[in-house]
């Protein structure tokens with residue numbers, strides 16, 4: 001499925017540029033396409049979608065349309081922004097992370113998927129705003145999940161166990177800037193921490209999607225989008241259907257600084273790869289070391 005096949009005849013005369021920090025045309029193409037334009041049927045028949053979904057089967061509670069929207073972003077839009085990693089806040093049984101990792105691997109994207117969770121259920125929640133309770137989703141099995149990922153042959157996925165607040169600071173020293181952050185942790189404290197942390201670590205034009213902010217059970221997540229993303233940060237969404245999607249564009253000065261950081265990451269990563277693949281070839285490893 002190419003981009004043209006993906007969006008046949010969808011022409012509202014929307015120009016392709018960025019206005020108010022998002023691409024309105026791209027938002028319509030994905031959102032309208034999924035809701036009204038027959039895109040879901042096309043994606044359902046895409047061999048890569050089918051194969052990635054097969055690996056994730058029984059391991060994700062994401063709505064099919066949300067998964068399809070992530071598929072569209074990775075397949076048709078990721079190549080237009082600088083390369084980087086993917087982070088999922090709230091991985092639960094790992095299915096959506098596996099899905100994204102498989103799609104990236106098959107598309108040749110260099111992204112590592114960082115899948116974060118306590119893997120032991122929800123932490124304490126705030127009943128003044130969250131409908132969820134502590135220990136909801138406490139039936140993930142990290143040992144089984146780790147073994148399953150190995151049998152899938154996926155090398156581009158890292159499971160990160162613990163409270164986000166405890167694991168993310170170290171993770172950010174190891175991950176590349178993100179092309180996509182998927183915030184799927186339901187409760188206000190976790191959604192707030194995720195957004196306010198990750199927004200500083202996105203590639204220019206990167207995508208932040210909120211799984212729950214428009215759902216009936218997650219007013220805490222809605223509040224973060226209202227208060228932090230829209231009111232305080234002044235962002236306009238690129239999509240509201242099937243979930244909120246925002247873009248993070250940087251100023252020219254930030255792009256310069258981020259570009260330097262990104263190329264440093266590229267050098268560190270190639271050095272790590274060189275070391276891994278050539279433990280017996282010290283001369284190659286040394287070249288990598290000198291360049292880093």
Ligand SMILES: C[S@@+](CC[C@H](N)C(=O)[O-])C[C@H]1O[C@@H](n2cnc3c(N)ncnc32)[C@H](O)[C@@H]1O
Nearest residue numbers: 060061090092096117118121122137163164190
């Ligand atoms: C709705 S589930 C995620 C669903 C998953 N993305 C999928 O594809 O099925 C939400 C998850 O967020 C996790 N979570 C919520 N707050 C957290 C926090 N502060 N630190 C780590 N995990 C958290 C919960 O443990 C739960 O597994």
